[in-house]
Amino acid sequence: MAEADPIASLSPAGERYFNRELSWLAFNQRVLEEAMNRAHPLLERLRFLSISGANLDEFFSVRVAGLKGQQLQDVDLRSADGLTPAQQLGAITETTASLMRAQQKVWGALHGELVQVGIEVIGPSAEMDVGCAGWLREHFLTQIFPILTPQALDPAHPFPFIPNQGLSIVFDLERLSDKQPIRELVMIPSSLARFVRIPGEPMRYMALEAVIRRFSADLFPGYRVRNSGVFRIIRDSDIEIEEEAEDLVRYFRSAIKRRRRGRVIRMEIEERIPEPVEEMLQDMLQGHEAIVVEVEGFIGIGDLSGIVDADRPDLKFEPYAPRFPERIREYGGDCFAAIRAKDIVVHHPYEAFDVVISFLKQAASDPDVVAIKQTLYRAGKQSAIIRALIDAAEAGKSVTAVVELKARFDEEQNLMWADALERAGVQVVYGFIDWKTHAKVSMVVRREGDQFRSYCHFGTGNYHPITARIYTDLSFFTADPAYSRDAAALFNYITGYVEPQRLEKLVMSPRDLRDTLCACIDAEIDHVRAGRPGTIWAKMNSLVDPAIIEKLYAASNAGVQIDLIVRGICCLRPGVPGMSENIRVKSVVGRFLEHSRITVFGNGKALPNNGAKVYISSADWMPRNFDRRVEFLAPVENPTVHDQILDQVMVANLIDTEQSWVLDRDGHYTRLEPGDRPFNLHRYFMTNPSLSGRGAAQEHGAVPTLRLRGRA
Template sequence: MDNDSRQHESHGTHEHDGGADALRDPALYLNRELSQLDFNFRVLAQAQDPLVPLLERLRFLCISCTNLDEFFEIRAATVRHALDLGLPAQSDGIAPAQLLDLIHDRAAELVDAQYRCWNEVIRPALADAGIGVLGRNSWNARQRRWLRAYFRNKVMPVLSPLGLDPSHPFPRILNKSLNVVVVLEGMDAFGRPGHLAIVRAPRSLSRIVELPPSLAGKGKQAFVLLSSMLAAFVDELFPGMTVRGAYQFRVTRNSELVVDEDEVENLASALRTELVGRGYRPAVRLEIAHDCPKAIVRTLLLNFELGENAAYYIDGPVNLNRVIQVHDLVQRPELKYPPFTPRNRLEGAEVFKTVARGDVLLHHPFDSFSGVLELLAQASVDPDVLAIKQTLYRTGKDSAIVEALVQAARNGKDVTVVVELRARFDEDANLGVADRLQEAGVQVVYGVVGFKTHAKMLLIVRREGRRLRRYVHLGTGNYHSGTARAYTDLSLLTADVDIGNDVHLLFQQLSGLAPSNRLKRLLQSPFTLHSGILQRIERETRLAASGRPGRIVAKMNALNEPQVVRALYAASQAGVSIDLIVRGACTLHPGIPGVSDNIRVRSIVGRFLEHSRVYWFGNDGKPELYGASADWLERNLLRRVETCFPILDPALVDRVGREALQNYLADNTNAWELGADGRYRKCVPAEGEAPYSAQQALLDAL
């Protein structure tokens, strides 16, 4: 499949004369927002792949829709904000006004592809498998009677339709909520002429309803979307009037929270206040039924203060991502990925003794996250454990991590937790976690003003004989058991003295306002990680320039930091061989002769979300390998608290290099390569070459 990024017409193959200033040429950079949209085409390709189990294809389709929602809530909203403030173009040279038009065109292509996939591929395939997602035109008489009764009994009582007139102005529309604009004819009970009405579907209503087995057919399951019911029975809300049309719509709003931390005395209180209004912040996108009259579309755009380049016409449910419920409601193992049992490297172990003997590395989800949970669980009840310190960015509902921390505090341990209240879309959940921990006697810290705490650190202080020993967990992913089963990540458990001391100093910074300390092993944002990466890239550059091999392999979620990109370009010019495995947005443009022709960029999209950050530097035959919580993004390297930790055990260096890097460079099934023309192309096995999936190889090794 050819995925055309269409970011710059000038981004064709061309020679470049190099030089520091020349490496700032906007033509050398891909646009981050358009690159992020391209990632969602790669996700959608999984939904279109007949080799992927059917219900997983449905899940990938819905993920691409959810990702697009978040893109508009954050990335497109940021561009619109930049336009309002008159900010200049970024390193790619595309001004905000032009970028919004490019975003609209590319996103419209994605939306069209999503709904063609739904209407022409996934929905018919589900029906063939005995799983119906029934539109109103396909209901038989019995199904219609049951659905009408359901509508009257379960839906109508909570709806509050609003006719639009001078005394009833346009209602406030909640972010991403399901709504219907209704065209009416006739007079209401007060003799007022009908024109337009808005029906808002409260969040309390289920967006998808399963029909009773007797109505689905023998051995089948059938589902109906709430949007279909609203369209079919909306006339019941307006007795005595004629409904001339009903058109579903949804508005997406800017969801980036803005709290002036320098001006608030209590961040938690300020965030609670801000969260109340998040659902009604400025609009950035309008999704509207494709057959809605243009005059009504203009009315909606005017109300939401949006231009034509913010309208997207939908041939299907505007909230298509809600169909993901079918994946969970249908218990058909043959239509899903086969289950697997993760390897438990610490099962039945006395974790402290095991880690004291040597570092333990876990590669999730192939290695169970239970090893991390077991470390904390044993610490919470061990009488020799004196203190526990941990960062929490995302934890999940009913978190075993939180329960262990509460238990530890109740058992008299000194427990300090840095809770990042500003973790995007988890702010409310993290406020609840913070309250729960504080009630149990945990000392809760909210991080550093102006810098999100994104580092993944756990420090346990244990009395062993006459000395205190520090045990540390450092990870590339969150302390979230759910994502540990769905994301690839690395966990390092170590009792290394230097790493333990470094982590201790970091917690002092976070909780005690201590000055920045010189760390012996770890690199840290915003102080040494950015410069540390640049120094290591420049070292490889010097090696290559002197005739020795220069080599860099790095895996991350996204890449856009301009200095790092320029350093990689300079390294390529010197002859350093560079492989980058970048899952999502990438502004570096590989394959440009004279600039980046020694750089290869690939993206892996498969069963698991690729989330681990791994950096490998050849170092003249003495490789340095790091795991990190940070991508090579401006925000991670310059505006967050992040950790980058070395893998010191040579056996583990070899293992991570094989599993997390070389393994993925060999993938010819789920990999996409970014070409010199700025387009991603799906890798396919060469003639005579066997298909190879990196993720499947790791599953097969269990």
């Protein structure tokens, strides 16, 4: 039974809260653990390892960068668990050092297993036959050498700028003609793939830095290589918004450029790097106060994803083709007719994201559609959603797109989409300066007879076709006029700052989402006091907000039974007598990334029950989602959709035993044992249809009923 590192805090306030940053690191440890999970195919295990590396890079470039900035500016802003920035940085440095050592250990194990199945990652001095050696040298001379630009490091050549995640090699050389030493820097361009595949069998890969080292004589003719060392840097990549930014688009164009030159936060160097070279690199970082890590093994674990792409389907998950909802097929593919007949929820990635694209494509081509309104947080590089909006505008429809420029690391892509949309005649709105528009909402207004009807889509995930294949999310479609009026009010709030006076169905942040959740929790407390069961189930990515956590503690003390499925960060301490003894927390990490946000209140009965209050949302329970983002919380009232989300999605998450971790009061995550009746929620949804998507087919083939185990 695997056990992840604890996330306990170092201060008295930590008795009530886990530290946010250490909790995130514990999540990344769980991701890394999947790389050693033999239930997964070998290349999928390698994928988990690479994800843990990429995750850690982003953590340093954003979260650690923020703490470092506070420390350098003497900002004594303590975390909810009472730690100063310096204390948090100390704990992070210690924990990440252990995590990075574990990554190298896992890579060593996977490397050996890959060799056994015919995939090798070889070093610069590896032996190969004449044909392969000749091919590799020719590849270097024609495909790599022309792109490299060695730079001498001496008083006449100041140390050059190295971009974020830049990988470089320092060479200590000796000129053969006069034995004079010289030091050269070779920055490896990000445009080059990290690995070179050598033709033939077995599959052999050589890392780019190893190829360069192998042919250093071609790169430096007339010199002898005395030593060389690889290093890599991570820079501050966050963008801070200036309240007085008059032109948000112009500000972000310049901010993206500034991001590339952010402060160095971490530098990874080869453990065997020569001491003089290490001293030189340390001098280069003066003023940055970067965290320097010596790596024994492969630098840049995230780049191992390049090997995952190997053409070995036998070492990957079996391909999965998402289902298209039968309900919509029954109406000849007419999304509007299907939605008009009854609300529907689509469960991604088990059901195709194509239904969302079809909804908008149909709106673009339908002559009776007069208007489309759409939020865009992340849409991807090749977006059919954007194409549909452009087609609709070019067809003369009124199209409004709320493009969020503050979607981290997608700012540049979103600026490009905004330009393309505006050229097509779309009214592009950038929302609020201080708040991110994180709500995922689409609204289509259609003329039907002598009146208009609106069709709405509310999503827990992004309008992104790639992530929709690996993230589990819910797409809720409805033609209910009350939802439509609320969606219109939400768009008017974003585009014209017209705050809704009254909403019939939706709850919004930063308006009243936190207060509404607290009121619902209070209602469960009242049920217990009246002698009825009080129960709460909630599923989210992160639980950080202290006010919500305190309200959950109060509910636990009152006797409310609370089950939380928190994939990533959880600052709540479960199972503490007198504080949270009635709260249980689990995390699910597996083939798909659990991303949907669902909240269920028992409403005076044990869960699940038909009268339970079920909500879906775009928001996690974090201060930023409640206070600095435009989010929605939507009630689900249609009986079939209600049953699907409650009796299928939530129950499956609660009874999963094959990819679940349980959090204890001390901050340890322990992997559940599958037991005599193992259950894998991802496998269940891949092999069983959803309730609301079945339509009339539901009558001919029932969906298997899930039952809670060990609960009333």
